Amino acid sequence: MTFTKAPLRAGIIGGGFMAETHARAIRAAGGLVSVAAASSPERAAAAQASTGAQHAANSADALIRREDVDVVHVCSPNASHEEYAIRALEAGKWVVCEKPLAVTGESAARIVAAADIAGLTGTVPFVYRFHPMVREMRAQIADGALGTPSVINGSYLQDWLADAEITNWRVDPAQGGRSRAFADIGSHWFDLLEFVTGDPVVRVSAQACTAFERRDGSAAGNEDAMTVQFTTQQGVIGTMSVSQVSAGRKNRLHLEVSGSDASFAFDQEQPDSIWKGTTSGFGQVVRESPMLSADAARLSFLPAGHPQGYQDAFNAFVADSYAHFGDSLPPGAEHGLPQLADGLRAAQICDAVLASVDGASAWVAIPAAFTEQPHRQQSTQQSQ
Incomplete structure (x- = not known):
């Protein structure tokens, strides 16, 4: 795959510590922090300042629709992850979604399904893998x-x-x-x-x-x-x-x-x-x-x-994510990259743990793990 635009342009939904961590990693990977959005225009302005984004969007939807966003980083509260990740995938954007990927296994499965339908992929920052x-x-x-x-x-x-x-x-x-x-x-x-x-x-x-x-x-x-x-x-x-x-x-x-x-x-x-x-x-x-x-x-x-340390691991995670989106990850390195299926796996384990708590510490089985096949389709924005 050959990109017609470089570097990758990121939109960050959310503010605070994690948004700032993502922003530093995006720059370290050679990406551009293009747009920030949060729960209100005022908070979006604050997020723009804290992340160093070029622009602020009045809403998450407005950020997702922008033509100067190739990758959407979802750093908002957990309950919103499904909505924003799916909307981004449907808009032809790659996704980097904070963990937990979703608040239930069913919700996480819908994100994985949306990526499959869109022919795109996403990653989840289980960054301790990158030490x-x-x-x-x-x-x-x-x-x-x-x-x-x-x-x-x-x-x-x-x-x-x-x-x-x-x-x-x-x-x-x-x-x-x-x-x-x-x-x-x-x-x-x-x-x-x-x-x-x-x-x-x-x-x-x-x-x-x-x-x-x-x-x-x-x-x-x-x-x-x-x-x-x-x-x-x-x-x-x-x-x-x-x-x-x-x-x-x-x-x-x-x-x-x-x-x-x-x-x-x-x-x-x-x-x-x-x-x-x-x-x-x-x-x-x-x-x-x-x-x-x-x-x-x-x-x-x-x-x-x-x-x-931690930021170095996060930087390496985003660098590998962006290389994966660009089909330039070194052979074999994809096996270490936490993708959407890994986020689904974590949600399924969490479901089982909660079911055990509900059952007075009863033993609960976890569904078999599976491996997500990496998609190689271009982002809509990159192909324009």
């Missing part, structure tokens, strides 16, 4: 370093809602969805688990808690924390905890995979290394390009000792 040491951990596990896998454990802990006086649109189920902690960050953990091991989760048993009955004077609408036990397709058992009320934990995603020959662990707050242990000893595997697998080395662009 080089995650790729190294994945490569070593794929090479059989684990031996016989035995158990998986971990957690994703934050503290930004550890005060009952703090609230946010995510606390409101009408905007954020029925699940908050799990849908927002637990989805990252399970995506990383399946990505690193290649072993899909087939059933879950969960329990949830709400730490505060009320937040800022209003009834709390979704969970603050959750624990989940699970079984994978290969019969490996595991547990994980997710919390947004764990004082002192800012963004601690920890995943450990154990086996008969070796165990591996990744800690997002120390992303430049992984822990590797065997029965004869343990230590850190650090990000040093000559030692890395090819997939990890591709994403390791700074010399060892110069830390790469």
Whole structure:
């Protein structure tokens, strides 16, 4: 495919931290932040200023209709994702949609179906896949370093809602969805688990808690924390905890995979290394390009000792997304790119977890995972 216009022009729906993160990544990928939109013209003007967009649109629909937008980045509240993503796809735009892709599996499936009908594709920012040491951990596990896998454990802990006086649109189920902690960050953990091991989760048993009955004077609408036990397709058992009320934990995603020959662990707050242990000893595997697998080395662009972090991972995600849209992604790299089907997968796991909570921690099966076939059709705007 040959583009007639470059660079790709992005429209961002929504404001705040995530919109700014997307904007920085768009520029790093060589894209242009063309238009910003939010819930009102006033907020759109603020989003234009915070993202550095060239223009502000009075509504999401107005942004989607613009001819100077090739890719729509959906960074609005979760409940609006389905509507905006489908409208963008129907308008011939590629989509980068924040996670959760949608608030239910059925809603996410409609987005995937709309992309298939449009002959286009989209991506979902499960960006922890783009830490080089995650790729190294994945490569070593794929090479059989684990031996016989035995158990998986971990957690994703934050503290930004550890005060009952703090609230946010995510606390409101009408905007954020029925699940908050799990849908927002637990989805990252399970995506990383399946990505690193290649072993899909087939059933879950969960329990949830709400730490505060009320937040800022209003009834709390979704969970603050959750624990989940699970079984994978290969019969490996595991547990994980997710919390947004764990004082002192800012963004601690920890995943450990154990086996008969070796165990591996990744800690997002120390992303430049992984822990590797065997029965004869343990230590850190650090990000040093000559030692890395090819997939990890591709994403390791700074010399060892110069830390790469969250924004670097996000930049790499958007760069690969844009290369994918332009049919210029290196061979094999598409296997690491989280696409709409991965967003659907996360929504299906969330549905199962909530069903288990409703059933007093009953075991609930998860539908079989599937792989989205990448579409190579041009964006309508690019072909004009």
